[in-house]
Amino acid sequence: MAKSLKEETLRLGACYYPEHWEETLWEDDFRRMRELGFSIIRVAEFAWAYMEPEEGAFQFDLFERALDAAHRHGIQVILGTPTATPPAWLTxxxxxxxxxxxEGVTYRHGMRKHTNYNSPVYQRFCARITRKMAEHFKDHPAVVGWQIDNELNCELSVFYSEADHAAFREWLKRKYGSLTELNRAWGAVFWSQTYTDWEQVHLSRPTPADSPNxxxxxxxxxxxxxxxxxFARIQADILREVVGTKHWITTNGLFGHLDNHRMTEELLDFYTYDSYPQFSTIFPDxxxxxxxxxxxxxxxxxxRSISPNYGIMEQQSGPGGWVNRMKMPSPKPGQMRLWTYQSIAHGADMVLYFRWRTATFGTEIYWHGINDYHNQPNRRVLEAGRIGGELARIGAKIAQSRYEASIAIVGDYDNGWDGELDVWHGPLAAQSTKAWFKVLQREHIAVDSLTLSERTTLADLQRYRVLVYPHPAILTEKAANLLRAYAxxxxxxxxxxxTGYKDEFGHCRMMPFPGFASSLCGITVEDFTAVNGIAVAPTLRWADESDAEASTAAAAVTADSFNDILRVESASVKVLAEYASDYYAGKPALTVNELGDGRVYYYGAAYNEEAVRLLLPRLGLRKTAEDLVRAPSEVELAVRRHEESGEAYTFALNYAAHPVTLQMQRSAVDLISGRSLEGVVELEPYGVLILS
Structure with missing residues (x-):
């Protein structure tokens, strides 16, 4: 069972840095927070240099006074362990x-996240500051939780210090037991890469053509x-030992080369995320x-796939950027509120804005918070107050309800990591996931993310009617059997x-494609080709020429990026579409196999939006809240439902800069305003409704 945040009401707060501000500002800050409806802050995650100014000399007085002041105003506190920013004396x-x-160049002091996880020295110092903090603040009445480090694997998600090379060898010894097994797993006989001594083994190092094994x-x-x-376990174990179950433990972010699902299952009480929607405007699809x-x-x-009910440790509240990179524009009036409810609609029961006041110095002087440098009222402060007032009225009704979806897009860590280097399958997953998500969003069909692992059960899969697992090049026999049982x-x-042509070591299997998925799909791949460069993606032709609508739709679809040319191997398989051009014209491109009471589709290309629209009517999925409201494509619809009572709340989020019209299918009440709604309803630019 996934671990979730358990709050009785929706919580609103901000990230706060008492070490950045004169103490004379604190009382007024906390008073104004309460007036806005804030009840929780995060502090200290970058304050190691203050708390341990010299090796072995600790001072917590500033934070003790800050926590006392917060407590006087009824504000609870999340303490961050400061291990993302070691003091200069330490480095x-x-x-x-x-x-x-x-390449062997050492990162120097002057930013953050410039250390390595495997240094025994760093582990020792991190353990000590964590223990000192926990012992000092374990009984403070304001403290409710701990954030371990800050954004693990942010900035850098690769590590090549001598300590990392040494730790990698020990990790490999535990995994493989011998160099013989390691050489077999790595195919080291190729290009004479065979290892004869453990000291020859390293993490990736520079190679010609930038191509490691x-x-x-x-x-x-x-x-x-x-x-x-x-690294996180060292701190989690200390916190569990010192504070017990008095405080919860989490960490924040969602960064590369980290199995956040396993980390949460093993170490945390729930997961939190840092939500900055304008990154999607800097790097648009x-x-x-x-x-x-x-x-x-x-x-x-x-x-949400990690923690169905989670926290947002940093919610974007203003324009963002560092001195040397990123120039995010200011959120338009209403967008901060929209993004807050976007997080809540998807399962957030606690939202903290980054940050209370914009820093006047340092790298992030342009990463704006709710308050500007001058500390005078602005529209973001007013908008935050509106949100705080709304959540005070409705938060208890929504908290602990769960997002509802009947389709999931499936992924896994091994394929994601293998695909970073392997251009023959890696880019396909991002393309297909984007296509499915965009179409499902615009068609108002709620979708979940599902991460497949050794711990996934049949019950986990059966929460959904449909699973889209677009390009699992690595597919184990166990995973294939689980998917078979589901179908x-x-x-x-x-x-x-x-799909399915690699084993867990990344070796290509000596069996017909798609490997263990072949018997599920009832097909094999008789030929294949990348579609790039001089190759042109072929179009499709619907196999059943009597279906004029499907034939017209298929003709508009190009089979992008890669083409598997299929051969039918079972009488239970139906060919839905064929390639219409190139040397494999007339060969199967899209098939469906009846398997038990279910179906398995195989599409021999990367999905694009046209291909998804072609398939979607065949899947029998209902639109979100279609019996309650019909909305234009600019609006996202999401339902959160209480599992025991069945009570549901439908969020309508308008991402457009113009008003849109909703058509109510029956009367409902907007939880935010208390208004009764029926017939045609206008939703303001960046507007939000919660229908019950």
């Missing part, structure tokens, strides 16, 4: 704690994840009609090109 005296590039590269990502989890800030709902779906019991599975 100067013990340079072995610093991270190193693949792909099997080493896959294990490297697994090792980095285990290292980060091991390509093509027409980009999702922009609405695309952030997919990130929130991934977080035979009535579920629908959709695969895409390059």
């Amino acid at each position: 100067h005296r013990y340079p072995e704690v610093l991270n190193v590039t693949m 792909p099997h080493l590269a896959l294990d490297e990502k697994r090792f980095i994840s285990d290292s980060a989890i091991g 390509e093509g027409p009609d980009p999702m922009l800030d609405r695309k952030w709902s997919w990130n929130l779906s991934v977080v 035979e019991a009535g579920g629908t599975v959709l695969f895409g090109a390059r």
Whole structure:
């Protein structure tokens, strides 16, 4: 069972840095927070240099006074362990704690996240500051929880110090037991890479053509994840020992080369995320009609797969950027409120804005918070107060309800990490996931993210009617059997090109494609080709020419990026579409196999939006809240439901800069305003309704 935040009401708060401000500001800050409806703050995650100004000399007086002041105003506190920013004395005296590039260049003091997880020295100092903090604040009445470090694997998610190379060897010894097994797993006989002594083994190092052994590269990502989890475990174990169950423990972010699901299951009480929707405007999806800030709902779906009810430790509240990178524009009036409810709609029961007041110095002087430098009222403060007032009225009704979806897009860490190097399958997953998410969003069909692992059960899959697992190049026999059981019991599975041809080491299997998925799909791949460069993606032709509507739709679809040319191997398979051009014209491109009470589709390309629209009517999925409200495509609809009572709340989020019209199918009450709604309803630009 996934671990979740358990709050009796929705909580609102902010990140606060008492070490940045004159103490004369604190009381007024906390008073105004309460007036806005804030009840919780996060502090201290970057304050190691203050708390341990010299090695072994600790001072917590500033934070003790700040926590006392917060408590006087009824504000609870999350303490961050400050291990993302070691003091200068530490990195100067013990340079072995610093991270190193693949080329061997040492990162120096002056930013954050410049250390390595595997330095025994750094582990010792991190354990000590964590213990000192826990012992000092364990009985403070304001403290409710702890955040371990800050954004593990942010800034850098690769580590190449000498300590990391040494730890990698020990990790490999535990995993493989012998060099013989390691050489076999890494295919080291290729290009004479065979190892004869453990000291010859390293993490990736510079190579001609920038191409390390792909099997080493896959294990490297697994090792980095285990290292980060091991680093977090040191602190989690100390906190559990000192504070017991009095305070909860979490961490924040969602960054690369880290199995956040396993870390949460093993170490945390729930997961928290840092939500900055305008990153999607800086890096928009390509093509027409980009999702922009609405695309952030997919990130929130991934977080929800870790903790169905989670926290937002940093919610964007203003324009963002560092001195040397990123120039995010200011959120338009209403967008901060929209993004807050976007997080809540997807499962957040606690939202803290980053930050209370914009820093007047340092790298993040342009990462604006609710208050500007001058500390005078502005529209963001007023908007935050509006949200705080609303959540005070409705928060208890929504808290602990769960997001509702009947389809999930499936992924897994091994394929994600293997695909970073492997351009023959890696880019396909992002393309297909984006296509499915965009179409489902615009068609008002709620979707979850599902991460498949060794711990996934049939019951986990059966929460959904449909699973889209677009390009699992690595597919174990165990995973294939689990998907078979799901389909035979009535579920629908959709695969895409390059499925199933690798084993867990990243070796290509000596069996017909798509490997263990072949018997599920009832097909094999008789030929294949990348579609790039001079190759042109072929169009499709619907196999059943009597279906004029499907034939017209298929003709508009190009089979993008990669083409598996299929051969039918079972009488239970129906060919839905064929390739209409190139040397394989007339060959199957899209098939469906009846398997038990369910169905398994195989599409021999990467999914694009047109292909998804072609398939969607066949899947029997209902639109979100279709019996309650019909909305235009600019609006996201999401339902949160209480599992025991069945009481449900439908969120309508308008991402457009113009008003939109909703058509009520029956009368309902807007939980926020208390208004009764029926017939045609206008929703303001960036507006929000919660219908009950």
